[in-house]
Amino acid sequence: MPKGRPMTGTVERRGGSWRVRVRGNGLDMSRTYRGITREEAEARKVALMQSAGGVASAADAAMTVSDYYWGIFRDKPSVRGKPRGEATTRWYDGSMTRYVLPQMGDVRLRDVSHALIRRVIYSAASPANCKRALSAVLRSAYDDGLLDERPLDRRVPVHRERKPQALPWSRFEAMAALEAARDATPDIELYCVLGLSGLRKEECLGARPLDIREQSTYSVVTGEEVRTMTVSVSRTYTDEGGWAEGAKNDFSVRTVPVLAAGRDRVRARLAELRAASEAEGRADEWAAGRLIPFTSSGFYHRWLRWCREAGLRPIPTNMLRHTSDTLMLTAGVEADLSDRMHGRTEHSSTYGSYFRPDVALMEEASRKVSDVLRRA
Incomplete structure (x- = not known):
C-alpha cells in the first residue's frame, strides 16, 4: 500500500x-x-x-x-x-x-x-x-485541534418541550408520610427520615448503621451542650457503580443532623435491626453494611407502591430532598446553611432545581405586598 x-x-x-x-x-x-x-x-x-x-x-x-x-x-x-x-x-x-x-x-x-x-x-x-x-x-x-471552526457558533434553534415542575410534599404531606411510615418496613421509614434530612437517593442507599451517631456537642453561640443525632455522608450506592466510597462532589462529603422529628424512629429501627443481627451472630457485618440493602431501581418501585398504599401523593424518591430544601428555606433557614447541609456548591442550583414554594406560600407573599400597598 x-x-x-x-x-x-x-x-x-x-x-x-x-x-x-x-x-x-x-x-x-x-x-x-x-x-x-x-x-x-x-x-x-x-x-x-x-x-x-x-x-x-x-x-x-x-x-x-x-x-x-x-x-x-x-x-x-x-x-x-x-x-x-x-x-x-x-x-x-x-x-x-x-x-x-x-x-x-x-x-x-x-x-x-x-x-x-x-x-x-x-x-x-x-x-x-x-x-x-x-x-x-x-x-x-x-x-483537541481536530476541527478548524468552532461548532455551533452559528445558532441552530430548537424547541424544548417544557414539562410542569413536579411539586415536593408540603409540610402536611411530609408529616403524614412520617406518621404512615411507622407501619411500613424499616427501609421505607429510614429512607423517609434520611431523605427529609436532605440526603440524595444514592446517599440514603449508601448509608451504613455506623454512619449514624448520637453525640453531645456545644453551641458556639450559647456555649450550652446540645444533644444531636447525625449521619455521615461518605458513601453512595447506584445500580451502575455499586457501593462506592465518596459522594457527588467535595461538598457532598459531610455530616448533617438527622431530621429531629424522626430521630426516635431511627433509634428504634436501629435497635430492632441490631437485635436481629446479633441474634444471627452478624452484628459487625450488619453495622458496616448498607442500611437500606436494595437496588436503586428496586427501591424506587417499593417506594411508589408504599406511597399509593399509604394514601400519599406519590413523588419520586429524589423529591424528598426537594421537600427538605423547600421546608428548610420556608422555615427561614439561611440559603448558605441550607446549601451546606444539602451538599451543594452554588445557590443557583437551589433556586433552579430544589426550592418549590407551594401556592399557599406564594399567596402569603402576595398578601404581604398588598398590605404594603394599603399602608402607602
Whole structure:
C-alpha cells in the first residue's frame, strides 16, 4: 500500500469476536478481540490508529465522528475534570447512537459543516437532545485541534418541550408520610427520615448503621451542650457503580443532623435491626453494611407502591430532598446553611432545581405586598 494514504479503520463482526483493521501510511494491520462490545472495539480501533501515528493532525488523520466519539470523547473527563458518571455516559451513548452516528458517524471530522449539523439536528426525533450531545462532542473535538471552526457558533434553534415542575410534599404531606411510615418496613421509614434530612437517593442507599451517631456537642453561640443525632455522608450506592466510597462532589462529603422529628424512629429501627443481627451472630457485618440493602431501581418501585398504599401523593424518591430544601428555606433557614447541609456548591442550583414554594406560600407573599400597598 503506498505511503501517504490517509489512515482509516474498520470494525467487523466475525462470529463471537470483533475484527479491527487499520490501513494507511504504509500500514495494514488487524487485530481480533473476543468478549468486548462494539463500543470497546471502536475504541481499540482508534487506539491502534493513534499508536500508528494516524491521528497526528486533522489534515491527514481522516478521523470520523464515530472514531472520535468511541475512541476519545467517551473516556474523556467532564468539563470539570472528573470522570463522567455511568448515567451520563449512557445518555451520551443513547443520544449519539440514536440521532447522530447513523447520519454522520462515517463523516470525517474535517468534513463536518454547519449545514450537516443543522440537518442532523432537525431530523432527530428529539432535536434538543441531539443538539446537546452533538455540541459537546464537536466542541471537544475543536478543543483537541481536530476541527478548524468552532461548532455551533452559528445558532441552530430548537424547541424544548417544557414539562410542569413536579411539586415536593408540603409540610402536611411530609408529616403524614412520617406518621404512615411507622407501619411500613424499616427501609421505607429510614429512607423517609434520611431523605427529609436532605440526603440524595444514592446517599440514603449508601448509608451504613455506623454512619449514624448520637453525640453531645456545644453551641458556639450559647456555649450550652446540645444533644444531636447525625449521619455521615461518605458513601453512595447506584445500580451502575455499586457501593462506592465518596459522594457527588467535595461538598457532598459531610455530616448533617438527622431530621429531629424522626430521630426516635431511627433509634428504634436501629435497635430492632441490631437485635436481629446479633441474634444471627452478624452484628459487625450488619453495622458496616448498607442500611437500606436494595437496588436503586428496586427501591424506587417499593417506594411508589408504599406511597399509593399509604394514601400519599406519590413523588419520586429524589423529591424528598426537594421537600427538605423547600421546608428548610420556608422555615427561614439561611440559603448558605441550607446549601451546606444539602451538599451543594452554588445557590443557583437551589433556586433552579430544589426550592418549590407551594401556592399557599406564594399567596402569603402576595398578601404581604398588598398590605404594603394599603399602608402607602
